[in-house]
Amino acid sequence: MARNPVDETTMQIKLQSLYHRIRTSLWALPALMSIVALLLGIAGDYLDKHLKPGLAADYWLLYNGDLRGTQTLLTTIAGSTITVAGVVFSVTIVALSATSSQFGHRLLLDFMRDRGNQLVLGTFVATFVYCLVIMGAEPPPASGGSYRPISTSIGLLLSVASLGMLIYFFHHVALQLRAEHVIDMVAGRLSGGLERLFPNRDESSDTGSSVGKQGKTFEEKERDEGENLHFRSYRTGYIQAIDEDALLDIARDNDTLIRLPVRPGHFIAMGEAFALVQADKETADSLREQVGRHFVVGRMRTDQQDPEYGIFQLVELAVRALSPGINDPFSAITCIDWLGAIIAGIADRPLRSGERRDSEGHLRLITDPVTFDGLLAAAFNQIRQHSADQPAVALRLLEALARIARHTRRQERLAAVRRHADMVYGAATGKPLSDEDREAFEQRHRAVIQAIESS
Numbered sequence: 001m002a003r004n005p006v007d008e009t010t011m012q013i014k015l016q017s018l019y020h021r022i023r024t025s026l027w028a029l030p031a032l033m034s035i036v037a038l039l040l041g042i043a044g045d046y047l048d049k050h051l052k053p054g055l056a057a058d059y060w061l062l063y064n065g066d067l068r069g070t071q072t073l074l075t076t077i078a079g080s081t082i083t084v085a086g087v088v089f090s091v092t093i094v095a096l097s098a099t100s101s102q103f104g105h106r107l108l109l110d111f112m113r114d115r116g117n118q119l120v121l122g123t124f125v126a127t128f129v130y131c132l133v134i135m136g137a138e139p140p141p142a143s144g145g146s147y148r149p150i151s152t153s154i155g156l157l158l159s160v161a162s163l164g165m166l167i168y169f170f171h172h173v174a175l176q177l178r179a180e181h182v183i184d185m186v187a188g189r190l191s192g193g194l195e196r197l198f199p200n201r202d203e204s205s206d207t208g209s210s211v212g213k214q215g216k217t218f219e220e221k222e223r224d225e226g227e228n229l230h231f232r233s234y235r236t237g238y239i240q241a242i243d244e245d246a247l248l249d250i251a252r253d254n255d256t257l258i259r260l261p262v263r264p265g266h267f268i269a270m271g272e273a274f275a276l277v278q279a280d281k282e283t284a285d286s287l288r289e290q291v292g293r294h295f296v297v298g299r300m301r302t303d304q305q306d307p308e309y310g311i312f313q314l315v316e317l318a319v320r321a322l323s324p325g326i327n328d329p330f331s332a333i334t335c336i337d338w339l340g341a342i343i344a345g346i347a348d349r350p351l352r353s354g355e356r357r358d359s360e361g362h363l364r365l366i367t368d369p370v371t372f373d374g375l376l377a378a379a380f381n382q383i384r385q386h387s388a389d390q391p392a393v394a395l396r397l398l399e400a401l402a403r404i405a406r407h408t409r410r411q412e413r414l415a416a417v418r419r420h421a422d423m424v425y426g427a428a429t430g431k432p433l434s435d436e437d438r439e440a441f442e443q444r445h446r447a448v449i450q451a452i453e454s455s
Contacts, residue, residue, distance in 0.1 A: 340400025
């Protein structure tokens, strides 16, 4: 039986969601490395048992100790590595605690998904597992006075690698706790996500008239045939991903129109409508099952199809930096610089509209799209509200808006930039300011207006 390409697309989305959860788990890579160590121990034991007698003495790189020395060495390696692994776990927990209090608990996933931390923990755990496998195996016959030359030599190499990883780990954690590193990490992921979701090309499927196959608009069909059927969720959580291409094919095959009142990033409670479909009662159950398969709902938001999630992470860093407990306006300014540069990079790109059409131009899917004004609001509203008493931060907000204005010629987006610039200017100048600060705000505000008028 041939596979349905629609179901394969949805499966890919679900596999990506599963991969995201595995990648953000601190145990993922250490577990894989432990399995490899287990197999390596079995292979080393097999080679020792089939080693030609006296061969180990001809190679100085191979361990040539007796049985007691071998057992003592492996016991020492196993005991020391698991002890150091406990220290590494403790330092990791301290780092996570510091991250949670200073940068926000949502950034814990970034530290958990960090390959460096996972690799260090995996190396120590894998070395411990390897030594246990070798010590628990049946001792092979002596080979020229040497016991386990190959497997013991591998254990020594793993212990040296663990020592190197320990040195790397302390250096790596020190870098991770710097605010600049955290901001750069979040900004890099946000930039990549926006590049993936909003490629620099036009989408032909976003144009055309909203006429169905029968020649009636959706509103006319709704008036003639009754209200939409509400497909309600059986789960509570965040919409993590939606396979819009699959829903478009379902609507085309059933000659219907599907409305989506939610999008990735929205929270949906059990019993709330996740889709409104123009269909009769007879086909409702079949359509509900088909449509529901193409939604991924989880306990937390992800950046898989949710561009605002990464923006909110940078905003959280900036807002926390402006709090009295941390009082770090320089970090907030760095966040604003990255937000302005990233949004400027997509300021002139076409965003997907809320209407999806089939190959014949018939309207089949109406979504709740991400808008440019919505991205601006997500990026700057909270920072503006928390920076009213921080003139330096508010000035940088105006500079970021001017940068965005210089990167687009779309009038509706320039109007959104002007609206946000006026809000920043009004909030900042509505408080007592020195003459120099007020003049600086007027200059930055004029620069935004000039950038808009010259676009």
